[in-house]
Amino acid sequence: MNAQATLQAGDIEQVMGSLLTDIAATAGLQMIHIGIKTGLWQAMAGAGSLTPAEVAARADVAEPYAREWLNHQAASGYVDYDAATRTFELPPAVAAVLGDEAQARLVEGFASMLASMTVDNALVEEAFRSGMGVGWHQRSSAHWHGMDLATRAAVVPALVSAWIPALGEVEGRLRAGAKVADVGCGYGALLLALAEVYPESRFYGFDYHDASVAQARRSAAAADVADTVTFEVADATAIPGDGYDLILFVDSFHDLGDPVEALRRARQALSSDGRILLVEFAAGDTLEDNFNPLGRLLYASSALVCTPNALAQGATDPLGSAPGAARLTQVAHDAGFTRVRRVDVDAPMNLLLELRP
Numbered sequence: 581m582n583a584q585a586t587l588q589a590g591d592i593e594q595v596m597g598s599l600l601t602d603i604a605a606t607a608g609l610q611m612i613h614i615g616i617k618t619g620l621w622q623a624m625a626g627a628g629s630l631t632p633a634e635v636a637a638r639a640d641v642a643e644p645y646a647r648e649w650l651n652h653q654a655a656s657g658y659v660d661y662d663a664a665t666r667t668f669e670l671p672p673a674v675a676a677v678l679g680d681e682a683q684a685r686l687v688e689g690f691a692s693m694l695a696s697m698t699v700d701n702a703l704v705e706e707a708f709r710s711g712m713g714v715g716w717h718q719r720s721s722a723h724w725h726g727m728d729l730a731t732r733a734a735v736v737p738a739l740v741s742a743w744i745p746a747l748g749e750v751e752g753r754l755r756a757g758a759k760v761a762d763v764g765c766g767y768g769a770l771l772l773a774l775a776e777v778y779p780e781s782r783f784y785g786f787d788y789h790d791a792s793v794a795q796a797r798r799s800a801a802a803a804d805v806a807d808t809v810t811f812e813v814a815d816a817t818a819i820p821g822d823g824y825d826l827i828l829f830v831d832s833f834h835d836l837g838d839p840v841e842a843l844r845r846a847r848q849a850l851s852s853d854g855r856i857l858l859v860e861f862a863a864g865d866t867l868e869d870n871f872n873p874l875g876r877l878l879y880a881s882s883a884l885v886c887t888p889n890a891l892a893q894g895a896t897d898p899l900g901s902a903p904g905a906a907r908l909t910q911v912a913h914d915a916g917f918t919r920v921r922r923v924d925v926d927a928p929m930n931l932l933l934e935l936r937p
């Protein structure tokens with residue numbers, strides 16, 4: 581019996597429906613983004629029922645564009661539509677999310693990364709066939725920029741307000757003057773933020789990617805913190821210095837070609853009571869645990885961005901973007917850490933592990 585014969589009525593339509601949903605969602609992100617850029621969401625927030633002409637006037641955009649944008653958002657469920665009066669209203673919850681500056685930057689960051697993935701996919705397609713890698717340095721700069729926007733929007737506030745305090749006495753050490761490293765620091769947003777909060781501490785960012793390090797240095801100079809924050813080109817397996825009280829790996833660990841060796845080096849570089857904070861996405865331990873929207877996003881970025889980077893660095897068993905706590909704990913044990921604790925924070929999208937030798 582061939583596969584064709586086992587099809588039930590409606591099977592094909594269901595798959596076509598899923599495909600259409602995905603195509604529409606991809607276009608929808610662009611529409612959300614353009615609403616942010618043109619101020620359409622803010623123009624509607626708290627304004628009650630509006631006609632397209634009223635929305636256009638409030639946002640100072642041309643009416644035909646406002647109308648099509650509203651039609652799209654109504655069809656997508658982000659805007660309520662009253663057919664009797666042909667007016668549109670922004671529900672308060674949508675206004676709260678899309679009118680929020682940080683969420684707007686997050687959308688902008690993802691829009692930038694997804695646009696660059698489209699451009700970079702010719703390289704990745706070739707790598708799928710050859711099995712070779714595509715390094716972070718080979719990607720379009722829009723990807724590096726988008727990552728920085730997303731980190732500033734979603735990670736910096738949480739790190740400063742909740743994640744560092746959740747490490748207990750580590751925070752006191754940062755107040756008094758500690759030595760902190762960030763491995764795979766990208767554009768350096770995390771250390772730049774921490775330097776403002778903990779002026780007595782010294783911060784050292786490392787990344788193998790020279791263009792990211794150059795940008796991080798420019799940002800440190802512009803923020804006037806270059807005397808307490810330095811950025812250097814270094815591979816995670818060979819970070820310079822020692823005596824670090826805290827070493828961060830934020831959304832960089834799964835990208836590494838040799839994560840075990842990176843942790844071994846970090847372990848040597850810690851002070852006597854130093855800790856590692858490993859921040860990854862909140863993936864479950866099994867594939868089927870991740871059959872949800874976050875899992876879809878993680879496996880896509882894993883195949884298109886993170887695994888190619890790890891393979892470019894010679895990884896033989898890349899972690900992928902959704903390693904989960906059990907696999908990360910095993911890697912930490914392999915690198916010689918005996919104490920691994922899941923940090924208890926309210927962070928539905930993230931998984932935080934504190935590692936101690």
Ligand SMILES: C[S@@+](CC[C@H](N)C(=O)[O-])C[C@H]1O[C@@H](n2cnc3c(N)ncnc32)[C@H](O)[C@@H]1O
Nearest residue numbers: 716731764765766787788789815816830831832
């Ligand atoms: C997904 S980005 C995260 C950047 C930053 N931690 C953040 O949260 O915005 C991963 C970073 O890891 C860096 N990276 C990849 N492989 C590396 C390696 N072997 N050593 C050091 N950095 C590496 C990349 O250049 C990139 O900046």
